[in-house]
Every structure is written in C-alpha cells, then in structure tokens.
Amino acid sequence: xxxxxxxxxxxxxxxxxxxxxxxxxxxxxxxxxxxxxxxxxxxxxxxxxxxxxxxxxxxxxxxxxxxxxxxxxxxxxxxxxxxxxxxxxxxxxxxxxxxxxxxxxxxxxxxxxxxxxxxxxxxxxxxxxxxxxxxxxxxxxxxxxxxxxxxxxxxxxxxxxxxxxxxxxxxxxxxxxxxxxxxxxxxxxxxxxxxxxxxxxxxxxxxxxxxxxxxxxxxxxxxxxxxxxxxxxxxxxxxxxxxxxxxxxxxxxxxxxxxxxxxxxxxxxxxxxxxxxxxxxxxxxxxxxxxxxxxxxxxxxxxxxxxxxxxxxxxxxxxxxxxxxxxxxxxxxxxxxxxxxxxxxxxxxxxxxxxxxxxxxxxxxxxxxxxxxxxxxxxxxxxxxxxxxxxxxxxxxxxxxxxxxxxxxxxxxxxxxxxxxxxxxxxxxxxxxxxxxxxxxxxxxxxxxxxxxxxxxxxxxxxxxxx
Ligand code: ARG
Numbered sequence: 001x002x003x004x005x006x007x008x009x010x011x012x013x014x015x016x017x018x019x020x021x022x023x024x025x026x027x028x029x030x031x032x033x034x035x036x037x038x039x040x041x042x043x044x045x046x047x048x049x050x051x052x053x054x055x056x057x058x059x060x061x062x063x064x065x066x067x068x069x070x071x072x073x074x075x076x077x078x079x080x081x082x083x084x085x086x087x088x089x090x091x092x093x094x095x096x097x098x099x100x101x102x103x104x105x106x107x108x109x110x111x112x113x114x115x116x117x118x119x120x121x122x123x124x125x126x127x128x129x130x131x132x133x134x135x136x137x138x139x140x141x142x143x144x145x146x147x148x149x150x151x152x153x154x155x156x157x158x159x160x161x162x163x164x165x166x167x168x169x170x171x172x173x174x175x176x177x178x179x180x181x182x183x184x185x186x187x188x189x190x191x192x193x194x195x196x197x198x199x200x201x202x203x204x205x206x207x208x209x210x211x212x213x214x215x216x217x218x219x220x221x222x223x224x225x226x227x228x229x230x231x232x233x234x235x236x237x238x239x240x241x242x243x244x245x246x247x248x249x250x251x252x253x254x255x256x257x258x259x260x261x262x263x264x265x266x267x268x269x270x271x272x273x274x275x276x277x278x279x280x281x282x283x284x285x286x287x288x289x290x291x292x293x294x295x296x297x298x299x300x301x302x303x304x305x306x307x308x309x310x311x312x313x314x315x316x317x318x319x320x321x322x323x324x325x326x327x328x329x330x331x332x333x334x335x336x337x338x339x340x341x342x343x344x345x346x347x348x349x350x351x352x353x354x355x356x357x358x359x360x361x362x363x364x365x366x367x368x369x370x371x372x373x374x375x376x377x378x379x380x381x382x383x384x385x386x387x388x389x390x391x392x393x394x395x396x397x398x399x400x401x402x403x404x405x406x407x408x409x410x411x412x413x414x415x416x417x418x419x420x421x422x423x424x425x426x427x428x429x430x431x432x433x434x435x436x437x438x439x440x441x442x443x444x445x446x447x448x449x450x451x452x453x454x455x456x457x458x459x460x461x462x463x464x465x466x467x
Contacts, residue, residue, distance in 0.1 A: 037094045043129040050225040065109040072106040116215035120239040120327040124204035141349040142190040148356040153179035157453045161366035169373030172438040173451040189255040200244035203228035207238035210326040240326040249313040252345045256306040263303035275365045280358035305344040312337035370438045379435045388427035398425045
C-alpha cells in the first residue's frame with residue numbers, strides 16, 4: 001500500500017507509551033487488516049455509538065463528551081460513505097482508523113470512547129453484526145429462489161420427465177416434482193440460516209479484552225441498542241469465539257453444494273443430447289469460434305464458486321483449530337474467508353434465481369426421454385402384484401423377462417403384443433397397457449411426497465403458505 005511507505009516510523013499513537021519505535025515495514029504489512037476490514041465501518045461506528053451512549057448513561061463519561069463522540073462518529077460515517085475518508089495502513093485496522101479520525105475531529109474526548117472496551121470485543125461485535133446482516137440477506141435471497149422454483153413447479157406439475165438414479169433412467173417423474181426437490185433443499189438452507197441468526201443473537205461488547213471490566217457498564221443496554229436478544233455470558237468465550245463465522249461458512253458451503261448440484265443438472269440438461277431445457281440468452285454465452293454454441297457459463301460458474309466457499313470453510317476451521325483461549329491475532333484471518341464466501345453465495349443465488357425464472361422447459365423432449373429405458377417396468381411389476389396377486393419378487397422376475405423381450409425386439413413395453421406377454425405370465429390381461437404409459441405411471445404415485453401431480457400440488461401449497 002502506498003500510504004505505508006511514505007509515513008515515518010513513529011511509535012503507535014494507541015500504545016506508543018510502551019514502544020520506542022514503530023513497526024518494520026514488513027510487520028506493518030503482515031499486521032494490517034484495513035485492506036479488508038474497512039467493510040466493517042458501519043458496524044464499528046454503530047457499536048461505538050451504542051458503547052458511548054451506555055458509558056454516559058452509567059456516568060462513566062460525561063454527557064458532553066458522549067455528544068462530541070457521537071457527533072464525530074456521525075461525521076466519520078458520512079465521510080466513509082461518500083468516499084472522502086482516507087484509510088491508513090499505519091493505523092492497522094478499521095477500529096484504529098476510525099478512532100484516530102475521531103481524535104482529529106473532536107480532540108481529547110475521543111480518547112474516552114475506548115473506556116471499558118478492547119479491540120477484542122469490538123471486532124467480535126462488528127463482525128457478528130456484519131454476519132448477522134449477511135444472514136438476513138441470505139434468507140431473503142433464498143426465499144426469492146424458492147419462489148422461482150414454486151412458480152416453475154406449479155407450471156409443470158404435469159410435465160413428465162425421466163427420474164434418474166445413477167444418472168440412469170429410473171422411473172418417470174414430473175418436472176414439478178423435481179423442482180420441489182430443490183425447494184426442500186433450499187428450504188433447509190433457509191431454516192439453517194434462521195437458526196444461525198437466533199444462535200448468534202448475543203452481544204459481545206463489554207467482554208473487553210477477555211476478563212470483563214471493573215467499570216459499571218450495562219451490557220444489557222448495549223445489547224438492546226444494537227438489536228441483540230441479550231449479552232453473551234462468558235467474556236473469555238466471547239472474544240475467542242468465531243462459531244458464528246464458522247456457522248455462516250458451513251451454511252454457505254451446504255447451500256453452495258445444493259446450487260452446484262442444480263448447476264450440474266442445468267449443464268447436462270442444456271446439452272443437445274439431453275435437450276431438456278433451453279437457457280435464455282440472458283444467462284448463457286456464445287463461442288468465439290463455434291457459431292452454433294450456447295454455453296451455460298453462469299451455471300458452470302455457480303458450480304465453481306462452491307469450491308471457493310468450501311475452501312473458505314476449511315480455511316477458517318484450520319485457523320481456529322489450534323488456538324488457545326482467548327483472542328489470538330490468527331483470528332484476524334476470519335474476515336476475508338467470510339467476505340469472499342458471502343459474495344460468492346450471494347452471486348450464485350442471484351444467478352440461479354434468474355436462470356430458473358428464465359429457462360425454457362422442453363416438455364416434448366422430457367416426455368420422449370421419460371418413456372425410454374423401460375422406465376415403467378416397476379409399474380408393470382406393481383400391476384402384477386396388485387392385479388394378479390404375485391409376490392413382488394416374482395413380479396420383479398416376470399417383468400425382467402418382459403423387459404428382456406422388449407429389448408430383444410427393440411420396442412417399448414407398451415408395444416409388446418398381449419399374447420407374447422401372456423406367454424411369459426398367463427395372468428397378464430390387456431388392462432396392463434393402462435399402466436405402461438408414463439402419464440399413468442406418474443399419476444399412480446400418490447403416496448405422500450410422491451410424484452403424482454395431485455400430490456405435487458399439495459406440496460406446492462404447503463410451501464406457498466410458508467414462503
Ligand atoms: N484487526 C483485529 C482483528 O481483526 C482487531 C482486534 C485486534 N486485537 C488485538 N488485541 N490486537 O482481529
């Protein structure tokens with residue numbers, strides 16, 4: 001950073017009493033976090049205003065000093081908002097950048113703000129506020145994605161497609177049902193987000209360096225002012241805890257994994273070979289050499305972002321795993337991981353929501369594929385159990401022979417003549433043809449959570465009431 005080298009090596013104004021000289025340039029470079037923690041400026045200022053207000057209320061600082069501090073902090077907020085604020089790497093992090101500016105603006109009263117506080121509880125507060133807001137945004141974004149899926153599911157409650165296991169055609173399902181599988185996944189992600197918000201809704205400020213303080217502070221007052229349910233209960237844990245960041249990253253990693261699976265399906269489905277969907281121009285790109293191509297770049301990038309998010313989770317877990325209580329500077333490495341994961345996740349959810357809303361569903365192609373690969377073989381076996389009284393294992397065997405026959409003749413199950421079916425098992429009647437179509441197969445699966453359009457519509461209604 002340019003500002004580091006031009007400044008003289010004077011000792012630090014925050015702890016200069018103990019130091020004869022300032023840090024080496026390399027020390028400054030490895031130590032500074034301002035390059036990324038400036039993102040926390042609004043939270044830092046909000047926290048400081050709540051802290052100063054509480055100090056005055058408790059008679060720890062005067063009302064005049066508090067007013068000067070609050071006014072100064074408001075000024076700094078607008079300076080940073082407007083881009084006029086000059087961040088300095090020599091001042092290490094966002095906390096000291098703001099405090100130094102406050103001193104320049106209001107003089108000695110600024111020095112009273114840090115009473116009964118440490119950067120350890122200050123950074124825990126700022127970062128927690130930031131993560132909490134990010135989780136609230138994630139909750140909204142997931143709700144938007146779920147809404148997009150509910151609309152597509154409703155539209156395609158009857159659209160038949162092949163259901164897969166091992167990516168081999170298994171049984172016919174509806175596209176609406178497939179969409180609702182993703183609603184369940186993103187619904188769980190959202191529930192995890194809500195739980196995490198509740199979990200981390202405790203205010204760290206007032207834990208001070210690690211042991212609390214002898215000043216008569218009121219932690220319930222600051223907790224309330226900052227929108228937390230209550231203060232944290234153990235000051236040592238408070239300054240050494242980054243579970244809220246780890247929870248955010250775990251939730252992000254699981255959600256990103258869901259997005260990646262969806263992205264993978266979009267990539268496969270949009271190939272000419274599958275041709276189940278056509279991506280909108282808005283969410284695809286062309287090739288500079290092959291004029292016929294339409295590439296699913298957005299889906300591919302969503303798939304790739306998952307690697308970054310998972311990496312961030314592993315990185316922070318690894319940073320934290322060896323740390324003795326309480327605060328260690330290692331913990332400064334928490335923020336970039338969370339910021340990067342948050343940006344990736346936000347973008348991935350937004351891109352997916354757009355793709356799902358815009359994508360063209362090629363129902364004809366889905367239906368044709370749904371009937372291939374003897375996908376109604378289970379329906380034949382079930383029919384033999386129901387109508388001919390065969391035990392399922394025998395029905396399975398009979399059906400296997402029917403499939404082998406169809407394969408040998410190169411036709412579908414429904415194209416086999418009745419006489420040839422009866423030669424395999426005499427209990428088969430012409431009623432069997434009623435269950436061999438993909439529509440009949442899908443309509444029959446009315447068990448709770450099954451693929452029948454009637455059942456899928458029930459699940460859509462359940463989710464609509466909760467979205
Ligand atoms: N920049 C630091 C961080 O992000 C703030 C806390 C520093 N505390 C300390 N005792 N050095 O973790």
